[in-house]
């Protein structure tokens with residue numbers, strides 16, 4: 001299979017759907033951790049073609065959605081410091097914080113720039129040597145290596161006005177926290193594809209070994225998801241729990257050693273706050289002491305004020321998989337992609353956005 005279209009071939013999809021329907025006898029709830037998977041599942045109507053025995057629930061795998069308001073408020077406070085340029089990926093700018101958003105303060109005159117890569121942020125720093133440029137390091141293990149590379153490059157090039165606000169999150173620790181909380185009973189986990197490209201499939205083994213939950217790493221095309229569900233159903237029916245890869249073209253069991261090395265060189269694990277979940281030990285990344293001069297938090301005095309959650313928004317419950325967007329009274333009424341109340345409606349990988357765009361009878 002070489003081209004994307006081959007991962008969308010309907011006859012192959014039909015074959016997998018028939019297999020799943022035929023083999024699934026035991027009721028099973030599978031969580032797709034990753035927001036990218038949620039979007040594929042909704043866009044291609046995958047929930048609707050699965051048998052009643054298979055329930056899919058969405059997890060916390062949208063990095064923008066899980067960024068706690070306390071951290072978003074820090075980013076806003078940074079951008080409010082006169083002379084500071086804040087560089088961020090697109091969706092983040094629209095997320096409402098406790099009292100404002102990056103978009104609103106930009107309209108009020110703050111220098112907030114949307115960038116497409118860390119290299120854009122580094123270039124902004126090189127082009128504006130008299131202004132501090134802070135890149136918002138938001139994302140999972142997928143983005144952390146490129147942010148690490150930007151810090152090493154800044155060091156090499158002697159760029160002294162480049163900083164990173166490290167709000168990175170690590171996925172395996174938060175899955176352990178969710179499973180320990182026991183709010184959602186799972187019989188299978190669709191492990192994130194992009195994250196596994198970096199960390200490999202080994203870090204998921206504790207889920208199969210310690211919790212007895214089947215795990216399959218999936219890609220992002222509809223056939224990837226169907227193949228993944230088929231493999232999960234296979235494990236459930238055989239009473240097995242192991243880690244398998246349904247995304248061999250992107251993931252190796254050992255991951256990407258070079259990217260991991262970069263990440264480990266610059267960052268070390270630290271506690272991180274997750275929206276709706278709270279603080280989880282070792283689920284974040286902070287800059288190592290050697291790179292402290294690039295650490296925005298260590299170099300700017302920030303007083304963002306106490307965090308406030310958006311009234312009526314249940315993003316936190318949705319991110320833990322205990323509620324769905326349809327349970328939110330604001331969904332599609334006070335909260336839409338044009339006028340989002342919470343982050344799950346802002347991000348294209350957010351559950352509320354996916355429900356709104358592709359869900360059953362809601363929105364467009």
Ligand code: SF4
Pocket residue numbers: 312313314315318325328329330331332335336340341342343344345346352
């Ligand atoms: S619909 Fe809007 S308000 Fe409701 S949970 Fe989703 S983002 Fe929050």
